[in-house]
Amino acid sequence: MSIEVDRAACTGCGRCADICPGSLLALDESGAAFIARPERCWGCASCVKECAAQAIALYLGEDIGGLGGRLTVRRDGPLLHWAVRLAGGETKVITVDGRDANRY
């Protein structure tokens, strides 16, 4: 369970470093975000949601059966478009409307 940063996509805004509840993200000397201790990540996805560039993806560690999928999210007003990029390259999108309550 952890996150990875796409350094090419990272804009260096530092918002992920501010929001991480474990203060696990920082900016390196080139100004890109990095996580020095990925095993300390809780998997709350706060940074994933905070990143406007969709440069941060959540993944499941292989020790808990992770299969290489990467979860990112794009915010569009009240809509959150979550995308799972599977290891094989296919992407599945699930849209959640923030105005809708959970029904379960």
Next chain:
Amino acid sequence: MQEQGHNKMTPVSALRTCRVETDLLIIGGGTAGCFAALTFCKHSKGSVLIAEKADIRRSGCLAAGVNALNAYIAPGKAPQSYVDYARADAEGIVRGDLLLTMSEGLNEAAAELERLGLVILKDAGGGYAMRGERNVKINGENIKPLLAEAVRRHPQIRVLNHVNVTDLTLRDGAVRGAAAIDVRQPVFYEIAARAVLCATGGASGLYRPNNPGFSRHKMWYPPFNTGAGYAMGIRAGAEMTSLEMRFVALRCKGTIAPTGTLAQGVGARQVNARGEVYEGRYGLSTSQRLLGTVTENAEGRGPCCLRTAGITKGQSDDLLRAYLNMAPSQTLRWVESGRTPDVADVPIEGTEPYIVGGHTAAGYWVSTARETTLPGLYAAGDAAGGCPQKYVTGACVEGAIAARAAARALAETAGQQGGAETAPPAQSALAEAEGFLRRGQSGEQTDALEEEMQSVMDEYAGGIGQGYQCHAEGLAEADGKIRALEARAGGLGAADMQGLTWIYELRDRLTLCRSLIAHLAARRETRWPGFVRRADYPAKDDAFLLYVNSRMQGGEVSILHRPLVGEAETYEH
């Protein structure tokens, strides 16, 4: 107003001291802390300072979101019904007075959250749609950002994000402030306050977790909630209650995601490897639901699952969306494996034990106004004991009760000297912090000691590895080993503020372990077999229909037995 910094890891050797004054200091800007700050400002013109280890927009156990308000009084029900439910669920070891004062405020807290922007599902009549008798369904993905925004807009409230309180500071036995470190900048804070509210949350990470490898922090409760609030109180001599009522959560295997949405939302039953529904054999209390799964596994009928296979594709798609709002890792698991809940049952397991006063009765021993036994210190939410099953709304109510009490106390002492002039000295805390930094980076030693602590607790104090069982001899062994670890932790070193923070987290967990072990040893019966079983006292013994409380004095934990506060009775200090 919020203060932001840059996150640069810089080697540190000395700390700059920053002195801050406030009327009310709130330690921890989670749900209880934010709600307390907003409530205080309705009753006082005084200043509020929230000291938060992370950023209040995504801190505490609701960082990822939440899908239901699990404490709500349904139309036609009385607050007393919630008291009765929680009392039965905890086998009698609760404070009815605390539960009632909480229950009376639950619905107003839900209404206030809705006013702040929380989306709550409505029924055809415009009322809240209920999930069972006590739960309302919400979209709580943004519950922390909503609370944080209300706090940010309030001119009386100042937020110090990324500031970790390490110790309470006292004068003449009363709490008058706190010592803190910035988790990123080389700054030491000496905070002077006329009243202090501990709202830090509870404790994870005391025991070896379900997934001890790379995904060791993929746990139920935030790995960043380290029991600091309890530990700072324990060290200052506060009385604590019911720490032995640990909480063990029933969760989705691997991702440690919630199961309530599956059990209550789509009626998924607990089934063993033979396909037998077993949940009815053990009872349906929180502890019994867990006990069933643990027992089925121990007796060779695992793995256990929640039976979801056969639900409709529409229900499955709704579940995928619901989990994105609170535990996105579970949705990722379903999607990447292709084993969505309509086609495959969901494997479940019990977690390692946590100390968390929002679910069980563990925490500070408080009055109905949520005053701790230390004058000037209040507690609310997961930090406060005696009042289980608080969940989100209950944490809000406790924050509000404490805030109103603090506002009253400050009004009564208005005009008396306060603030920096009477700030108690925090030099010893500064010297300790600089001592850790002077020693410099001690490699992976902090991590290693934490792993050793979790191993000791697992093996000798009833962790997953022992099926949550412990006994007197093992607990005595655990106490000796934790004391030895405390001594070794005192010699750790850090090169930067993050390393220093991790040393304090270990220190606080070790402090709490000492008290927890004493509580486990003192309750010589098995009252909540799902949460903890005494192998040497395997039966419930009504001689223990009492509170096990404790205080640390001179480095030793002393146990007090207090009689139960009876129905319709009230306890005050």
